[in-house]
Amino acid sequence: MENISQILPLIFPLIILQLIFQIFTIIDLIRRPKEELRWENKIVWGIIILIFGILGPIIYFIFGRK
Amino acid sequence: MNVIETYNLSKYFKEKKAVDNLNLQVEEGIVFGYLGPNGAGKTTTIRLLLNLVRPTRGSAIVLGEDITKSKNYLRKIGFLPDVPNFYNYFTPREYLEFFADILNVDKKRIDEVLEIVDLKREKRRIGTFSRGMKQRLGIAQALIHNPSLLILDEPTSALDPQGRKEILDLILSLKGEKTIFFSTHILADVERVCDRVGILKEGKLLLNDTIDNLKKKYSRRTLYIEVDNPQKLFIKLKEFPWVESLSLSNKNGILVKIKDMSLPQREIPRIIFQEDLFLFKFEFLEPSLEDIFLEVVS
Amino acid sequence: MILKLMRKEWKEIIKTGKFYALLFSFLFFAISSPAIAKFTPEIIKSLINSQQTQGLIIQIPPPTWKDAFLQFLKNLNQIIFIVLVIVFIGSIAEEKNKGTAIMVLTKGIDRSKWILSKFIFQLLVSFALLSISYILCLYYTFLLFSNFPIKNSLFSTLLYVIYLFFFLSLTLFSSSLGNNTIQSLGIFFGIFILLNIFSIFPNLNSYNPLYLSTLENMWITSYVELKEALKPIISTILLSFMFIFLGILHFKNQEL
Numbered sequence: 318m319e320n321i322s323q324i325l326p327l328i329f330p331l332i333i334l335q336l337i338f339q340i341f342t343i344i345d346l347i348r349r350p351k352e353e354l355r356w357e358n359k360i361v362w363g364i365i366i367l368i369f370g371i372l373g374p375i376i377y378f379i380f381g382r383k
Numbered sequence: 384m385n386v387i388e389t390y391n392l393s394k395y396f397k398e399k400k401a402v403d404n405l406n407l408q409v410e411e412g413i414v415f416g417y418l419g420p421n422g423a424g425k426t427t428t429i430r431l432l433l434n435l436v437r438p439t440r441g442s443a444i445v446l447g448e449d450i451t452k453s454k455n456y457l458r459k460i461g462f463l464p465d466v467p468n469f470y471n472y473f474t475p476r477e478y479l480e481f482f483a484d485i486l487n488v489d490k491k492r493i494d495e496v497l498e499i500v501d502l503k504r505e506k507r508r509i510g511t512f513s514r515g516m517k518q519r520l521g522i523a524q525a526l527i528h529n530p531s532l533l534i535l536d537e538p539t540s541a542l543d544p545q546g547r548k549e550i551l552d553l554i555l556s557l558k559g560e561k562t563i564f565f566s567t568h569i570l571a572d573v574e575r576v577c578d579r580v581g582i583l584k585e586g587k588l589l590l591n592d593t594i595d596n597l598k599k600k601y602s603r604r605t606l607y608i609e610v611d612n613p614q615k616l617f618i619k620l621k622e623f624p625w626v627e628s629l630s631l632s633n634k635n636g637i638l639v640k641i642k643d644m645s646l647p648q649r650e651i652p653r654i655i656f657q658e659d660l661f662l663f664k665f666e667f668l669e670p671s672l673e674d675i676f677l678e679v680v681s
Numbered sequence: 682m683i684l685k686l687m688r689k690e691w692k693e694i695i696k697t698g699k700f701y702a703l704l705f706s707f708l709f710f711a712i713s714s715p716a717i718a719k720f721t722p723e724i725i726k727s728l729i730n731s732q733q734t735q736g737l738i739i740q741i742p743p744p745t746w747k748d749a750f751l752q753f754l755k756n757l758n759q760i761i762f763i764v765l766v767i768v769f770i771g772s773i774a775e776e777k778n779k780g781t782a783i784m785v786l787t788k789g790i791d792r793s794k795w796i797l798s799k800f801i802f803q804l805l806v807s808f809a810l811l812s813i814s815y816i817l818c819l820y821y822t823f824l825l826f827s828n829f830p831i832k833n834s835l836f837s838t839l840l841y842v843i844y845l846f847f848f849l850s851l852t853l854f855s856s857s858l859g860n861n862t863i864q865s866l867g868i869f870f871g872i873f874i875l876l877n878i879f880s881i882f883p884n885l886n887s888y889n890p891l892y893l894s895t896l897e898n899m900w901i902t903s904y905v906e907l908k909e910a911l912k913p914i915i916s917t918i919l920l921s922f923m924f925i926f927l928g929i930l931h932f933k934n935q936e937l
């Protein structure tokens with residue numbers, strides 16, 4: 318397990334990048350009127366953005382709008 | 384001068400003759416109502432004129448150009464499709480800015496047309512618009528490049544009475560300034576705003592005439608007579624070959640549709656005299672456009 | 682005219698958010714590729730150590746810059762490829778389907794210019810993002826693995842640019858033929874699968890655009906003779922122009 322401390326600095330920028338993308342996407346989701354969203358459901362999209370890692374924001378920006 | 388002239392213009396979809404040997408002239412400066420029931424071929428005619436589909440046969444001259452040879456004439460046409468669709472992510476202003484940009488139109492024109500259709504203060508994206516607002520924006524984009532010919536495909540069909548009135552008023556306000564060709568299946572629209580009407584059925588043009596002429600031609604075919612005993616007259620008139628149909632109306636009235644003018648004008652008074660009836664009223668009725676339409680189409 | 686039409690395409694991908702899907706993919710995988718190449722062996726090692734396996738000796742060679750770029754290419758050819766195709770494939774078909782195209786074309790805008798503006802725009806955006814992505818990947822790989830020859834990764838990425846040109850041409854073609862996004866995707870992947878089937882035949886293989894991705898990897902792992910690369914490059918470019926030509930031709934004659 319001592320290796321985890323070696324791995325962390327490697328993936329740290331990656332995690333930060335993903336977080337930035339997710340936050341950016343969540344802000345877009347919050348500011349967008351519900352009517353413009355597919356399924357008109359903010360909660361579903363919020364979950365998708367947060368749990369699928371980097372794919373969440375990508376899926377949201379491709380398929381999220383009507 | 385004619386803005387639109389078609390020569391045996393035809394469009395067949397497989398076996399379906401959507402437009403069949405259409406010979407149509409539309410004079411400059413008029414409002415032309417292109418009237419026909421659903422499926423008559425109105426939209427197909429318009430798509431032919433706009434170079435969206437190719438004629439199976441025949442040709443057309445629009446704004447002086449042969450549509451099968453040139454596409455420059457399109458720059459002078461404003462078109463509103465039957466179901467207009469826009470880039471939903473734009474606001475009306477952004478949408479019109481796009482057209483102003485690609486058509487080299489002065490930006491000032493955007494405010495002008497937004498003013499005309501009353502969307503100047505609308506800041507929302509087009510995707511959120513109601514059908515009526517989209518129709519108005521559709522007219523705005525048709526006017527943006529100040530075209531000399533406007534082609535509107537059923538501009539009032541999908542609208543409520545209020546929206547319909549707005550669009551018709553808009554057409555009236557543009558009358559004289561531009562040639563307006565609009566299709567519709569609503570007779571009342573034609574009656575309100577058109578100078579001329581063409582009636583289309585199953586791809587064929589049944590007539591093309593001014594509203595005034597039509598009314599003259601088809602008028603004096605229905606008589607309204609009031610006598611003291613209409614039943615008696617009804618029975619008498621039934622025997623005459625020049626009577627097309629008869630119906631009793633009101634208390635004393637009787638409606639007589641006649642096949643030709645001259646005989647009845649002389650004979651009906653004689654019958655009334657012979658039967659010893661009191662004549663209260665004798666008049667030729669103005670036909671409504673609806674009567675004409677039904678008669679032409681049937 | 683084409684420039685003005687391209688400006689609308691730009692506004693479109695910004696306002697619909699599709700640009701962010703592209704941006705995120707290109708940026709994320711530029712960094713994740715070297716990172717994953719570096720830490721995958723470490724994770725495996727730590728897993729093995731923690732399980733105290735019965736003296737099993739597993740040799741894991743230390744990762745190099747080559748693993749980083751192989752990973753990068755794999756992402757370019759899989760997820761980024763898919764994202765690009767999905768984002769761009771509707772550009773013509775959906776405008777036909779929704780009826781937004783006729784509003785533009787009935788104003789006398791030339792159909793070829795309209796379609797070309799979309800293609801050139803897609804090419805430019807993809808190329809710009811790819812360049813940024815490549816430089817980022819290069820920099821991060823340098824941080825993790827220190828010095829390495831740049832030439833190989835550059836050539837391999839240039840091969841990908843040609844491949845990109847090809848599949849964007851195929852996207853244009855599919856979008857021109859299809860009447861909506863789904864149909865266009867069907868046409869695109871139909872042809873893509875055909876190309877995969879053709880790659881079974883060894884004597885046709887060197888003319889197959891898909892062979893470029895094999896060469897991309899070879900540029901990283903070893904070296905590619907120019908002579909060997911020339912055949913697929915030329916045939917891919919010819920095929921691309923054919924698809925562009927046929928796509929435009931079909932659209933010009935199409936009834937809308």
Ligand SMILES: Nc1ncnc2c1ncn2[C@@H]1O[C@H](COP(=O)(O)OP(=O)(O)O)[C@@H](O)[C@H]1O
Pocket residue numbers: 396399400401419420421422423424425426427428
């Ligand atoms: N693309 C097409 N393929 C086959 N038939 C068509 C096509 N477009 C129109 N039609 C047919 O042509 C006829 C005329 O249609 P249309 O011009 O849309 O009529 P209108 O606009 O007067 O309602 C209809 O019977 C319609 O079904």
Ligand SMILES: [Mg+2]
Pocket residue numbers: 425426427465537
């Ligand atoms: Mg119609």
